[in-house]
Each structure stands twice: as structure tokens, then as C-alpha cells.
Amino acid sequence: MVEKSVQEINTKIEDGSVNVVTAEEMVGIVEELGAEGAAKEVDVVTTGTFGAMCSSGLMLNLGHSEPPIKIQKIWFNDVEAYSGVAAVDAYLGAAQNSDVRGIQYGGAHVIEDLLRGKEINVHATSYGTDCYPRKVLDTSITLEDLNEAFLLNPRNAYQKYAAATNSSKRILHTYMGELLPKFGNVTYSGAGVLSPLSNDPEYQTIGIGTRIFMGGAQGYVIGNGTQHSPNNGFGTLMLRGNLKDMSPDYVRAASFTGYGATLYMGIGIPIPILNEKLAASTAVRDSDLVTEILDYGAGSRDKPLIREANYAELRSGSVEIQGKEVPTSSMSSFKNARKIANELKEWVNNGKFFLSMPVEGLPRDRKVKPMKQTQAVPLVKDVMSDFIVTIKKDQTVRDAAKKIWENSFNHVAVISDSGELVGLVTAWDISKAVAENRFDSVETIMTKKVLSCAPNEPVDLAARRLDRNGVSAMPVVDTQTRVLGIITSDNISKLFARRY
Amino acid sequence: MKIKIIIPTDTIHNPIIAESMLETNVLLNIMVANIDSTYGELIADVKDSQFNRIKKALESKGAVVAVLDQPITRDEEECVDCGACISVCPMKVYSFDENWSLCVDDKKCIQCGMCIKMCPHGALKLGE
Numbered sequence: 001m002v003e004k005s006v007q008e009i010n011t012k013i014e015d016g017s018v019n020v021v022t023a024e025e026m027v028g029i030v031e032e033l034g035a036e037g038a039a040k041e042v043d044v045v046t047t048g049t050f051g052a053m054c055s056s057g058l059m060l061n062l063g064h065s066e067p068p069i070k071i072q073k074i075w076f077n078d079v080e081a082y083s084g085v086a087a088v089d090a091y092l093g094a095a096q097n098s099d100v101r102g103i104q105y106g107g108a109h110v111i112e113d114l115l116r117g118k119e120i121n122v123h124a125t126s127y128g129t130d131c132y133p134r135k136v137l138d139t140s141i142t143l144e145d146l147n148e149a150f151l152l153n154p155r156n157a158y159q160k161y162a163a164a165t166n167s168s169k170r171i172l173h174t175y176m177g178e179l180l181p182k183f184g185n186v187t188y189s190g191a192g193v194l195s196p197l198s199n200d201p202e203y204q205t206i207g208i209g210t211r212i213f214m215g216g217a218q219g220y221v222i223g224n225g226t227q228h229s230p231n232n233g234f235g236t237l238m239l240r241g242n243l244k245d246m247s248p249d250y251v252r253a254a255s256f257t258g259y260g261a262t263l264y265m266g267i268g269i270p271i272p273i274l275n276e277k278l279a280a281s282t283a284v285r286d287s288d289l290v291t292e293i294l295d296y297g298a299g300s301r302d303k304p305l306i307r308e309a310n311y312a313e314l315r316s317g318s319v320e321i322q323g324k325e326v327p328t329s330s331m332s333s334f335k336n337a338r339k340i341a342n343e344l345k346e347w348v349n350n351g352k353f354f355l356s357m358p359v360e361g362l363p364r365d366r367k368v369k370p371m372k373q374t375q376a377v378p379l380v381k382d383v384m385s386d387f388i389v390t391i392k393k394d395q396t397v398r399d400a401a402k403k404i405w406e407n408s409f410n411h412v413a414v415i416s417d418s419g420e421l422v423g424l425v426t427a428w429d430i431s432k433a434v435a436e437n438r439f440d441s442v443e444t445i446m447t448k449k450v451l452s453c454a455p456n457e458p459v460d461l462a463a464r465r466l467d468r469n470g471v472s473a474m475p476v477v478d479t480q481t482r483v484l485g486i487i488t489s490d491n492i493s494k495l496f497a498r499r500y
Numbered sequence: 501m502k503i504k505i506i507i508p509t510d511t512i513h514n515p516i517i518a519e520s521m522l523e524t525n526v527l528l529n530i531m532v533a534n535i536d537s538t539y540g541e542l543i544a545d546v547k548d549s550q551f552n553r554i555k556k557a558l559e560s561k562g563a564v565v566a567v568l569d570q571p572i573t574r575d576e577e578e579c580v581d582c583g584a585c586i587s588v589c590p591m592k593v594y595s596f597d598e599n600w601s602l603c604v605d606d607k608k609c610i611q612c613g614m615c616i617k618m619c620p621h622g623a624l625k626l627g628e
Contacts, residue, residue, distance in 0.1 A: 052620065173617075177584050177588075177618050178588050178617055178618045180587075180588060184588075185587035185588060254620035254621050255622065256620050257617040326587075327586065328586075328587055329582075329583055329584045329585070329586045329587035329618075330582055331582055332582055333580045333583075333600075335580075335581040335599065336580055336581065338600065
């Protein structure tokens with residue numbers, strides 16, 4: 001039995017006798033010495049991760065202006081921050097996009113620009129009070145000018161993350177990068193063998209108050225992250241660190257095409273080897289860490305599971321899906337994760353970094369819940385017109401014109417003898433036929449490739465389809481393609497008119 | 501040499517690639533083609549000596565032709581060596597070395613631009 005305390009390890013750091021290895025090196029050490037031998041030998045295992053962490057942001061204090069202002073709205077380089085906290089405090093979210101430049105530039109970019117010493121334009125507005133009379137403020141600041149500039153990141157350092165792929169026929173632009181059609185690629189995130197929480201999955205040493213490597217500075221774990229879901233191995237951390245001490249090597253702005261701004265954070269956590277259980281858990285390998293490959297093609301919250309895969313498979317460069325070798329891409333940098341684990345190791349070795357035990361552990365029995373939604377999503381059948389004018393395909397253009405005129409309806413569904421939808425004729429089609437002097441059967445003038453939808457589809461999906469195809473109406477059909485009604489852009493505008 | 505042919509919306513319904521090839525007898529080896537009902541973009545290989553002829557023919561029919569003589573370039577300051585580009589490149593330009601540093605074999609590049617959209621750090625550029 002090996003039992004060590006953090007105090008004993010810190011004494012060793014002080015006198016320079018501490019033995020620190022990275023989580024990658026620990027794999028071989030435990031293989032060779034066993035968990036007990038490794039626990040005797042090794043005092044600290046360092047971890048590292050470097051990837052997109054959208055749930056990050058900067059809490060800052062500007063100092064008071066003359067005359068003073070109680071800021072209600074504020075922008076940094078046209079990126080809006082939240083300022084409903086006192087007068088000159090603001091929280092700038094990494095994933096907030098610029099009002100002017102769009103998704104190319106966001107809160108993350110302002111954070112990186114501050115860190116690189118650049119000047120940032122500030123625009124703020126207020127309503128004016130007796131104690132804070134000012135209503136508008138324009139200035140420019142650098143990181144130095146701020147009283148406080150703390151990264152307060154609500155959800156960082158996911159224990160592991162689901163990989164992404166795409167079964168649909170079009171390229172998807174996602175926060176997991178470009179997903180090519182028909183399982184063209186798989187993207188994944190996470191440092192595997194070096195992942196901080198995966199090396200201490202019972203959270204024995206990681207909790208509130210754990211001192212960590214954060215963006216190149218010393219920071220702290222301040223609790224579990226949002227969406228912390230330890231029951232299925234998706235734990236997360238909430239972190240705090242002083243931006244003024246950080247380095248742009250480990251805090252990097254990014255933008256995903258079609259998605260938006262995000263912040264790449266470098267995080268490293270030292271794990272004190274207090275007993276052989278921790279020695280064993282820090283020997284975790286890529287092949288031990290299993291995650292899911294999910295299909296982003298559906299566009300809904302519950303993404304279908306395509307298969308499971310471990311990090312060794314994902315990092316090998318390809319995985320098999322439906323008998324095909326599919327190339328993989330990492331969205332996080334293993335090279336930088338390794339650099340962080342090594343830098344943290346140096347810090348501890350050189351007596352620059354001391355370990356701390358958490359004052360409170362992280363929740364270990366929890367699972368993330370979906371959103372409670374009180375408003376039912378309206379379905380096509382709730383808003384469609386169940387009255388639709390139909391015409392048989394062998395009737396004449398004149399018959400169609402008459403039907404449109406009698407019913408004051410712009411669309412006529414063309415049906416076969418057995419009642420199935422075969423086409424659509426609009427008032428425009430008829431005008432065109434008349435202009436061209438064509439009066440034979442409607443079959444010759446109708447649109448044959450008709451978009452249609454099902455009665456149980458959500459209205460927003462139907463609306464997106466109308467919009468993408470540039471049409472104003474779609475017949476609603478049952479599973480036998482019999483016409484039940486029609487949904488038009490009019491129906492959809494009425495839905496919104498009712499709502500607001 | 502590799503060339504990029506853009507077919508704008510107003511000529512998308514005309515078979516201008518086929519017309520140009522028939523008219524000039526110059527063969528284009530089409531390597532990438534993204535064409536839909538509104539816009540088209542192709543990357544093709546053509547013999548240096550025949551380039552001017554096919555360019556003239558294509559442009560007379562409304563296409564925009566550009567020579568792709570600069571393969572992809574990587575800004576090493578911006579690149580974080582994540583490897584996002586690896587799986588979207590049809591030509592396997594990108595790979596990791598044994599230290600998980602990104603390697604770029606730009607001789608294979610057909611300048612399709614897929615990796616540019618994929619790169620979260622804006623580290624990849626064409627035509628510079």
C-alpha cells in the first residue's frame with residue numbers, strides 16, 4: 001500500500017527531489033513497475049489538452065469613466081459583451097460573433113488580440129442616472145488598462161468528446177468542422193491518453209481549488225463545468241485564470257466556417273500520485289478510451305450513433321464505417337497537448353508550481369438533462385390548409401384555370417386516377433401556357449418534381465425546405481402520396497402572426 | 501498546368517466546357533467539379549501549350565479562367581497542428597509526422613480549397 005499526501009509531494013517539489021512524468025510516459029512506467037511500484041516511484045503525472053472550448057469568456061473591469069457610466073450595453077471591436085453586472089464590469093463570451101464582421105471575428109478574437117497587446121475599441125451605452133449620468137462612451141483599451149481580466153470558462157476540458165460524421169448528401173458546416181457527405185470523413189476532439197479528466201476519472205484529485213495550467217498561466221478549477229455528465233464519462237470543468245499572465249501560444253481564437261467564433265484553450269492538470277489507484281488510472285491509454293461516432297446529418301439533438309471507437313482508432317487516421325475506410329481529422333492539437341504536459345512537468349520540476357488538493361470534489365453521479373420545452377413545436381398538420389383544389393392529370397388547362405378562378409386558390413394539385421400526387425399547377429404556369437397558346441392537358445404544363453411534406457413534420461423544417469428551394473407552397477401527402485392538404489408561405493406567416 | 505474554371509449563373513445552362521473542348525480540340529482533365537443549377541467551379545489539368553486556346557474559348561462563352569500556379573500555403577504562426585485539414589483533402593496533402601506536427605506535401609495540391617474552409621485558425625491560403 002502506498003499512501004502519500006499532497007503536502008509531502010509539495011515538500012519534494014521544494015527540495016527538488018520530486019519525480020514528475022507526463023501521462024504518456026506513465027503508461028510505460030506502470031506497464032513496467034506495476035501500479036504499486038509506479039506509485040512509489042512517481043509523485044506527479046501531468047496531463048494536457050488543447051482544443052476548441054466555446055464555453056469560455058472574459059470577466060473584466062474597465063475602471064470608472066469621468067463622468068461615470070452604468071453600462072447597459074457594451075461592444076469590444078463590435079463584439080457585444082454582457083454588462084448587466086454593476087457599472088463597469090462586463091463578460092465577453094468567446095463564441096459571441098461580431099455585429100459587423102460576422103462569424104469571422106468574435107469574442108475569442110478580442111481575447112487573443114488583448115493578449116497580444118493590441119488596442120481594442122470600446123463602445124458602451126446607458127440610460128443615465130444621478131450617480132452615473134453618462135449615456136454614451138467610446139474609448140480604446142489594451143489588456144494593461146483593465147483592472148481585472150479573468151478568463152472564467154464555464155465548460156472546459158471535456159473528459160472525452162463524441163466524434164462526428166455525416167450520412168446526408170450535403171456538406172455540413174459544424175463546430176466539429178466540415179463534415180463531408182455520405183460518411184466522407186470523421187472528426188474528433190480530445191487528447192486521449194493526455195486528457196486531464198480521463199486520467200483521474202473518479203475525480204479523486206481534481207475539484208474546486210485544484211491549481212492547474214491554464215493558457216500558459218497558473219489557474220484554478222472552480223467547480224464542475226456546465227453539462228457535467230460523469231455517469232457516461234463526459235465530465236467537464238469550470239475554470240478561472242488571469243488573462244494577464246497567459247500566453248497567446250495557449251489561448252487562440254478560431255472560427256469554424258458556417259458556425260462561428262470559438263476559443264482554443266490549452267489546459268494542463270497535474271495529478272498527484274497519492275496511491276496505486278491513481279497510478280493505475282493515470283496509465284490509461286488511447287485504446288482504453290471509447291467514445292461514440294455520431295451522425296450530424298439529422299439536424300436534431302439526438303444524433304444517431306453510427307458506431308463506437310476508441311481514441312487509438314480515431315488517431316490512426318481512419319476508421320471503418322459500413323465497410324469503408326473513412327479518414328479522420330482531429331479538431332484539437334495533440335502536439336500542443338503534449339507541449340502543455342511537458343511544460344507543466346518542467347514547472348513542477350523547477351519548483352515553480354505547487355500542487356493543491358481540492359476543497360470540494362466534483363459531482364460523480366450525474367447526467368446532463370435535455371431542455372424542458374413548454375411550447376410544443378408546431379407541426380405541418382397544425383397549420384396546413386386541409387382544403388386543396390385537385391385536378392386529374394388529363395383535364396385541360398382551361399379546366400385548371402376555371403378551378404383557380406372559382407376557388408381563388410393559387411395552387412392546384414394534379415392527381416392520378418387513384419388519387420396520388422403527380423404534379424402541381426400554379427396560376428403562373430397557366431399564364432405561361434396561355435401566353436404560349438397551349439390549352440391541352442394539365443400534365444403537359446405542370447411541375448412534375450413537386451416538393452411535398454408529411455403532416456407530422458415540424459413546421460420549421462418544412463419552412464427551411466420551401467426557402468432552400470425557392471418555392472411558396474408544398475402539398476402535404478400521406479405515406480401513399482395521397483394529397484391531404486397544402487402548406488404555403490401564407491400558412492407559415494399566419495403562424496407567426498398568431499404568435500407575436 | 502492546373503487551371504480553375506468558374507461558370508457564372510448566367511451561363512450555367514450552356515454546355516460551355518464541352519463546346520470549348522470540341523471547338524479547340526484541347527482536352528481538359530477535370531480533377532474537381534462542383535456544379536449545381538446556379539454556379540459551377542472546376543479544376544482541370546491542361547497542357548501548357550494549349551492553355552491559351554482553351555482559355556480564349558472558355559472566356560468567349562462567359563467562363564472565368566484562372567491559372568493555379570500557387571499551391572496551398574500554410575501560415576505556421578497561425579497553425580496549431582490540429583490536423584483538421586487531413587480528412588477533407590482529396591489528394592492527401594496533409595499528414596502528421598511522428599511528433600504530431602503537421603506536414604504539407606504541396607506538390608500534391610490541386611488547389612480545390614476544401615482545407616481552407618476546414619481550418620479553424622485561417623492558417624491556409626491559396627494564391628499567395
